Each structure stands twice: as structure tokens, then as C-alpha cells.
Amino acid sequence: MNPISLILLAFAMSTDAFAAAIGKGASLHKPRFIDALRTGLIFGVIEGITPVIGWFIGQAAVGFVEEWDHWIAFVLLLLLGLHMIHAGLQPETAEATEKAKSHSFWVLAVTAFATSIDALAVGIGLAFVEVNIWVAAVAIGLATMTMVTIGVLLGRVIGTAIGHKAEIIGGLVLIGVGAAILYDHTML
Incomplete structure (x- = not known):
């Protein structure tokens, strides 16, 4: 995987967490930078760990599906992208707004895990392509930490409308x- 694809992947993985962070920031009364950074660290660490777990799961299966690995990666990323687009097109519910108002460590950790399930699936897909999973995990974790920190700070100002748009862009x-992975493998 080339560096540009890796950077795009890292930021795409952070968009659902960014959307959640904007909602969180919108629900807090004047969030401070330290609150935003704490939230960003929790989300970033969890989002960075989940693709590694997925990668190990994928590595266990790579010998069985080596001939189809690029198709598997493409289909997983396609489905995750479509899921993110679908989620981005859904109206925000009152329940999601209520969840955003609570910001204890455990609530943040559960929310971070929920938004990182896609990173677990991406990690499985990355097991089938040439990528250093540790570099990918750090990139995903840093991108998520950055986006969530910014999202919490921006949330109070811009509200939740941009959050859904970020998920749509991330899905795309x-x-x-x-598609780039599929193209690279089928053109060789």
C-alpha cells in the first residue's frame, strides 16, 4: 500500500469517530482543550489497536485465500464505505444525542470501540495486502486522535450537521x- 493510500485510509477510518466527537463537542458546554485531547487519546488508542487485532485474524486466513486477497480487501472496504455513507445519510436520533452528553472514561471507551469496529474489519482486509500493520495502526490512531480532538473543539461551534457529511466523505x-488496491493487484 502506498503512503498516500495509507494516509487516506487513516483519515477515512477516523471520520466516524470525528462525527461522534462533533456530537460530543456540541453537547458539552464550552469543552476545554484538555477534555478534547483526553477524548482524542482514548479514541486514538482504541482505533489504533483494532486494526492490529483484525490483521492477526486476517493473517490466520491469508494462506487459504491468497489468490483472492485483493478482492476480499476491496469488498470489505466497499462494504464498510457503503455502511459509512448509509450512516452519514441517516438523521441523528435523540438517543445518539443523549449518549454524546456523557463523557466518563468508560462511556468514551465504549463509544470509541463502537466507532472502531470498521477499523477491525479494515485490519482483516490489510492482512491480504502488503502493508506494515504497525505503521498503519499508528497512522490510524494518530489520525483518529487528531480528528477527535478537533471534532470535540469544533462541535460546539458547528454542531452535528458536518458530522454526517464527514462520514459520507470517509465512506467514499x-x-x-x-478500488485502488483492486486496480494495483489486477494490473500486475
């Missing part, structure tokens, strides 16, 4: 990365 980027 994931589909593009999947």
Missing part, C-alpha cells in the same frame, strides 16, 4: 482505497 474514501 474507503471505497476509493479499495
Whole structure:
């Protein structure tokens, strides 16, 4: 995977967390930088760990599906991208707004895990392409930490409308990365 694809993947993985962070920031009364950074660190660490777990799961299966690995990566990224686009097109519910108002460590950790399930699936897909999973995990974690920190700070100002748009853009980027992987492997 080339560095540009890796950077795009990292930021695409952070968009759902960014959307959640904007909602969180919108629900807090004047969030401080330290609160935003704490939230960003929690999300970033969890989002960075999940693709590694997925990669190990994928490595266990790579010998069985080596001939189809690029198709598997493409389909996983396509499905995740479509899921993110679908989620971005859904109206925000009152329940999601209520969840955003609580910001204890455990609530943040559960929310971070929920938004990182896609990173677990991406990690499985990355097991089938040439990528250093540790570099990818750090990139995803740093991108998520940065986006969530910014999202919490911006949330109070711009509200939740941009959050759904970020998920749609992230979904489109994931589909593009999947298409690039498929193209790279079928053109060789």
C-alpha cells in the first residue's frame, strides 16, 4: 500500500469517530482543550489497536485465500464505505444525542470501540495486502486522535450537521482505497 493510500485510509477510518466527537463537542458546554485531547487519546488508542487485532485474524486466513486477497480487501472496504455513507445519510436520533452528553472514561471507551469496529474489519482486509500493520495502526490512531480532538473543539461551534457529511466523505474514501488496491493487484 502506498503512503498516500495509507494516509487516506487513516483519515477515512477516523471520520466516524470525528462525527461522534462533533456530537460530543456540541453537547458539552464550552469543552476545554484538555477534555478534547483526553477524548482524542482514548479514541486514538482504541482505533489504533483494532486494526492490529483484525490483521492477526486476517493473517490466520491469508494462506487459504491468497489468490483472492485483493478482492476480499476491496469488498470489505466497499462494504464498510457503503455502511459509512448509509450512516452519514441517516438523521441523528435523540438517543445518539443523549449518549454524546456523557463523557466518563468508560462511556468514551465504549463509544470509541463502537466507532472502531470498521477499523477491525479494515485490519482483516490489510492482512491480504502488503502493508506494515504497525505503521498503519499508528497512522490510524494518530489520525483518529487528531480528528477527535478537533471534532470535540469544533462541535460546539458547528454542531452535528458536518458530522454526517464527514462520514459520507470517509465512506467514499474507503471505497476509493479499495478500488485502488483492486486496480494495483489486477494490473500486475
